[in-house]
Amino acid sequence: MTSEFIHLHVHTQYSLLDGAIRIDALLNRAKDFSMDAVAITDHGTMFGSVEFYEKALKVGIKPIIGCECYLAPRRLTDKTAADGKGLSHLVLLAENQEGYRNLCQLASVAQLKGFYYKPRIDKELLKQHSKGLVALSACLHGEIPRLIQAGKTDQADEAAHFYLNVFGENSFFLEIQENGLEVQKTVNQALLEMSRRLSIPLVATNDCHYLDKEDVRAHEVLLCIQTGKTMNDPDRFRFGTDQLYFKPKEVMLADFKNYPEATDNTGVIAGRCEIEFDFKTYHFPKFDADSELTADDIFDQKVREGYAKRLTEIKAKHPDIDEKAYQDRLEYEISIIKDMGFPGYFLIVADFIQYAKENNVPVGPGRGCVWPDSKVLLANGKEIRIQDIEIGDSVITHSGNILPVQNKMAYDCDEEIVQIDVANGVLSLTQDHKIWAIQSKTCTVNHHKTSSVVCKPACNRHCSEKPFEDYQLQWVKAGQLKKNDFVVFPRIASENKDIIFDLADFVEQKEHIRCDENHLWYEIGTNHLETKKIPRVVCFDQDCAKLLGYYIAEGWSRLGEQECAVGFGFHKEETEYAKEVQQLLKTVFNLES
Ligand SMILES: [Zn+2]
Ligand SMILES: [Zn+2]
Ligand SMILES: [Zn+2]
Known part of the structure; x- marks a missing residue:
């Protein structure tokens, strides 16, 4: 490693709602700063690993893959408020392939078993997956810094011994940070003393959460989104510093001029971390044979x-x-x-x-074909031939959903074709085309058995077996359907929506017809005599339907040059009907008669 300082503690956007650094920008910045390696250590996740690895190699920067884990104070299965409060941070970097696999294991178990507000691991799990990892004691939320802040030096030493034992002498570092926080002075001093007392090397990091110093406000907005607070909230969660940016090496070297060992060690660690992703080998799941045979x-x-x-x-x-x-x-x-x-x-x-x-779950790529002139129900209620359908048309599925047509396929077919006679036509399909159907059963009442009467739920004959109770809607291959099976057909359920007629759509467009937005009328003769105006928009309700019924049965109309008329012919004893028509003409068209 040629660079004198490498960032080993960096949060990208994959530290969800906390890291504000995009991977491309991070790599460009590392290049600008002549840093030939950089790490990512997202909170509890490895989401960014592959993207980071691939992009880093492309721009010639060595990717160091890590994770800032959340460590549960007790077991990761303990999930009480106290366990939430006692959470601590630990930065882990993959030194080799084994370390990378361990990191993946830890991150997975954290999500699957240890999740309690955060994906958490615990010390027992850490012991099992510590090989190939370099551990750093993390920010002020690390276990050791927390104990130091609480004045518990002995317990802090005890914790340090634990990490030393688990990761080995050269693979555990005390992490010092300089973000202008008052408390860091005390903690860094204590870490320095511990480093001497227990012979644990130091390493300097900046816990980068955003790229530029100016991004601090954007980052605070991000934290507000994470915690559901507004920027105006005096109690909102914030870091209390604007120093969590991706600092140039000169700044880092200056910040830690009293700890040259700590900055040097960043290069040492970066030099040790060597992992390589293999994108060429297929990683198929292993078949669990449960037998002697391979x-x-x-x-x-x-x-x-x-x-x-x-x-x-x-x-x-x-x-x-x-x-x-x-x-x-x-x-x-x-x-x-x-x-x-x-x-x-x-x-x-x-x-x-x-x-x-x-288990009657449909499988396969939906093999099966229908004849070109088979009808398909569109979302607008119209039926068209399947050969006329266009990609993007909305069709109604068997479950009543509306879905767009995504593809169209047609080919010559020399297979046996099944014809299914249903109430409203004949369906022609290939044998294996599945039909949403109920396979019917024969009535069990004695004298019906021989004549194969089909059992229907609506039947009111006395029978104890009730075969229809086993009826089940399922996908049946067309070739397996038999006479009397029930086939499901889609239809548009009646809607409780008003049907509105715009009468302008119905009248013949002759020159003497006039209409405006609300009315329709005639202008007759050379002196432009206007007829009475009727409403242009009519709601198709019960009255309207009744009037149309009368008209179909007894009505007539005449459209002349000088005169237009609609009439109804009733017998002289049908005055009640005549009165009703008068009433309906008034309510529907506002016409006196
Ligand atoms: Zn963070
Ligand atoms: Zn942290
Ligand atoms: Zn951090």
Whole structure:
């Protein structure tokens, strides 16, 4: 390492709602400052590792991957208010691959088991995953600085011994920081004394939370968002310093001029940390065979069983096939899959597909086709032929959701086609196209059995078996449907929405028709005689429906040059009807008659 100072304690944006440093900007800044390595130590997470690693290598900076862990005061499973209060910080850096794996383990367990406001680890877990890690005692929230601040020097020494034992003599450092906080003076002095007393090396860091000094306000806003406070709140959580920025090495060297060992050690640690991510090897999950056989053996066995079954089916249809061609292909495929190391992957996929099939969960890429002129229900209630559908059209799914069409596929099909006769037409589909259906059962009442009467829930015959109680909506392959099965059809549920007619859409657009925003009328003859105005917008309600009913049954209309009229013809004894029509004309169109 050529740089005299390397930042080993840095929070990026992946320290959620706390770190305000973007990875690209961080790397550019490190380059500007001629620092040839930089670490990221986000709070409790490794979210940024891969992005940071890849980007750092691209710009020629050595990535040091770390994490500032939250350490639970007792076990990570203890989750009381006191456990929340007693939380301390610990910075861990991956020195090698083993260390990186341990760090991932710690971060995962912290999220999965130790989460209590923060992802937490504990000392027991730390003991199991300490190899390959360099530990720093962290900020004022570290266990040792906290004990020092509480005046508990003996306990602070005890804690230091614990970390020394766990990480080893050269892999635990007392971290000193200089952020202009009064209390840091006392803590740093105590750490210096402890360093001499217990022979633990010092290391200087700046606990960077933002890139530039000017970003402190933006960072405080971030903290307000994290804690649900406003900037005007006098009690809001804040760091009380504007010194948590990514300082140039000159500033760091000046800040720690009394501790040259501490700044030198940043380079020493950075030089020791060497990890390499392997993006080329496939990391398939291991198949848990629960048997003496290897995954390769089980795979081999299953493939051959399946092959024998298929071959019997094929030979039943085509007795003269060239069996050797099939056999050769089988051996070829098996060998390739084994060479690639894929058997475990195939077995795992086979396992969950098998489960899905046994439990009626639809599987596969949705194989199955319908005839080009099959109807599809669009979200607007219109039906169109599937061949006319466009990508982006909104269709209604079997569950009533509205989804956009994402893709369109069409191909020539030489398979057997199933035709399903349903109430409103015939569906033509391939055998394996799944249909949302209920497979019906036969009525169990004696004299019905022979004639295969289908059992329906609405039936009121006395029967004890009630086969319909087992009816279940499920995906059934079209080829497996039989007569009397129930097929589900989508329809638009009636909506409680007003239907409004704009009458301007209905009248013939002749020259003597006039309309404005609210009314419709005629202008007749050369002297522009206006008829009575009727409302242009009419709500299709009960009255309107009734009036239309009368009109369809008894009405007439005439549109002439000099005169327009609508009339109803009733028998002289039907005065009640006539009166009602008069009333309806008044309520619907505001017309006297
Ligand atoms: Zn922080
Ligand atoms: Zn901290
Ligand atoms: Zn920190």
